[in-house]
Amino acid sequence: MINQREKALCVGLNLTSNSLRKSEIDIEDSMKELIELVKAAGGEVVGDLVQNRHTIDAATYLGSGKIEEIKNYAESLDATMVVFNDELSGAQIRNIENIVGKKIIDRTTLILDIFAQRAHSKEGKLQVELAQLKYRLPRLYGMGGHMSRTGAGIGTRGPGEQKLEKDKRHILNRAASIREELREVSKNRETQRVQRAKNNIPIVALVGYTNAGKSTLLNEIIKKHPEYEKEKNVFVKDMLFATLDVSLRKAVLPNKKEFLIVDTVGFVSKLPHDLIEAFKATLEEVKYADLILHVIDATNKSSDIQKLTTESVLKDLGANDKETITVYNKIDQLELDIYPKNQKDIVYISAKNGINIDKLMNLIQESIMEKTYNVNLLLPFERGDIFSSIKDKYVLDKFEYTAEGIDLIVSLDEMDYNNYKKYIK
Ligand SMILES: Nc1nc2c(ncn2[C@@H]2O[C@H](COP(=O)(O)OP(=O)(O)OP(=O)(O)O)[C@@H](O)[C@H]2O)c(=O)[nH]1
Numbered sequence: 001m002i003n004q005r006e007k008a009l010c011v012g013l014n015l016t017s018n019s020l021r022k023s024e025i026d027i028e029d030s031m032k033e034l035i036e037l038v039k040a041a042g043g044e045v046v047g048d049l050v051q052n053r054h055t056i057d058a059a060t061y062l063g064s065g066k067i068e069e070i071k072n073y074a075e076s077l078d079a080t081m082v083v084f085n086d087e088l089s090g091a092q093i094r095n096i097e098n099i100v101g102k103k104i105i106d107r108t109t110l111i112l113d114i115f116a117q118r119a120h121s122k123e124g125k126l127q128v129e130l131a132q133l134k135y136r137l138p139r140l141y142g143m144g145g146h147m148s149r150t151g152a153g154i155g156t157r158g159p160g161e162q163k164l165e166k167d168k169r170h171i172l173n174r175a176a177s178i179r180e181e182l183r184e185v186s187k188n189r190e191t192q193r194v195q196r197a198k199n200n201i202p203i204v205a206l207v208g209y210t211n212a213g214k215s216t217l218l219n220e221i222i223k224k225h226p227e228y229e230k231e232k233n234v235f236v237k238d239m240l241f242a243t244l245d246v247s248l249r250k251a252v253l254p255n256k257k258e259f260l261i262v263d264t265v266g267f268v269s270k271l272p273h274d275l276i277e278a279f280k281a282t283l284e285e286v287k288y289a290d291l292i293l294h295v296i297d298a299t300n301k302s303s304d305i306q307k308l309t310t311e312s313v314l315k316d317l318g319a320n321d322k323e324t325i326t327v328y329n330k331i332d333q334l335e336l337d338i339y340p341k342n343q344k345d346i347v348y349i350s351a352k353n354g355i356n357i358d359k360l361m362n363l364i365q366e367s368i369m370e371k372t373y374n375v376n377l378l379l380p381f382e383r384g385d386i387f388s389s390i391k392d393k394y395v396l397d398k399f400e401y402t403a404e405g406i407d408l409i410v411s412l413d414e415m416d417y418n419n420y421k422k423y424i425k
């Protein structure tokens with residue numbers, strides 16, 4: 001944990017030679033994000049600078065001359081650490097640290113650090129620790145000074161330092177045992193998922209860039225549930241990565257049918273790959289959702305790039321072909337009428353002010369409900385097998401043994417509807 005407020009100098013590299021970076025957030029926004037990330041980690045930003053270069057310097061990232069300048073600048077600002085906007089190699093960190101003489105943190109370490117502070121669930125903590133171990137493993141030998149530092153503060157959280165000083169084997173063993181524990185957790189979740197599928201409760205997952213308003217929207221939606229209590233609200237804050245653990249809550253559609261809504265961790269550009277891997281399990285809920293609500297902060301001038309970033313992570317998760325409603329949020333901050341009309345799969349809302357939530361709820365209902373078919377079946381007695389498989393999977397609205405067979409009313413999914421429609425009464 002942080003004992004004193006760390007003072008950070010933020011440093012970015014603008015690669016002028018790289019024309020392939022069109023899909024990436026521009027350097028100005030990326031630096032703004034870095035500053036927010038430092039704040040989210042509990043640090044204070046005392047200065048920032050961007051260096052234009054054609055190439056990355058393998059040894060010192062920005063070239064030793066520039067690093068000398070950074071050292072002087074950091075000293076004049078009384079900074080306690082320098083934060084770089086990209087992922088650095090172990091050798092780069094060590095070389096820069098040798099010149100600057102202060103703590104050097106890269107964007108990946110910073111994000112991992114925030115995640116380590118915020119994860120509350122057992123699974124979240126295990127996943128972050130695994131990501132940290134994977135990040136540190138290839139840097140174990142390169143980062144002599146950095147790794148053995150025992151001070152507190154940003155970037156030193158996580159697996160104990162002594163543990164890291166031991167050999168690779170130790171890390172590998174720990175990683176293996178975390179994976180084992182995670183498999184257990186994942187098995188439990190699988191059991192819960194089967195149970196939910198059996199109860200035929202649809203699941204709607206909220207995804208989107210960090211700070212888009214996902215948690216605010218979840219709180220707004222769950223209010224309508226008859227068993228709603230204020231304690232069920234999830235944490236909302238104007239801060240990157242306010243949400244780190246997946247929360248699942250009950251909600252109701254306008255037609256009173258229940259569904260479950262899942263809040264997930266927000267995405268950010270240059271999300272460390274190890275972390276995506278680590279969070280895949282948690283974000284699995286998204287893969288099994290019946291519908292995705294992709295929440296976008298319509299007021300953010302990088303919202304298009306944020307949208308692409310989220311879509312590319314979803315693709316990575318194998319969840320890109322899911323049915324999706326695009327939800328542009330925070331329209332209370334926009335001029336009226338500058339946004340297009342609501343469409344079947346696009347809606348403009350304000351989660352905070354409750355604007356157009358009813359429209360969104362109707363869209364959700366249409367999307368979830370078009371996949372279920374409420375039917376009255378009459379099953380012949382010799383098809384008890386069908387009856388028991390329906391009974392296992394669905395909650396029956398009604399059933400009765402009659403002289404002609406088993407008479408039942410149930411809402412079937414599309415596949416079962418097609419299988420059993422010949423028994424419709
Ligand atoms: N003006 C305005 N602000 C909003 C609206 N919805 C959410 N916010 C604010 O946006 C900030 C982020 O909201 P959250 O709901 O925590 O965002 P999130 O997407 O869950 O963020 P992470 O959990 O960090 O990924 C908070 O300060 C909210 O009050 C809205 O409709 N209008």
Ligand SMILES: [Mg+2]
Nearest residue numbers: 214215242243
């Ligand atoms: Mg949130």
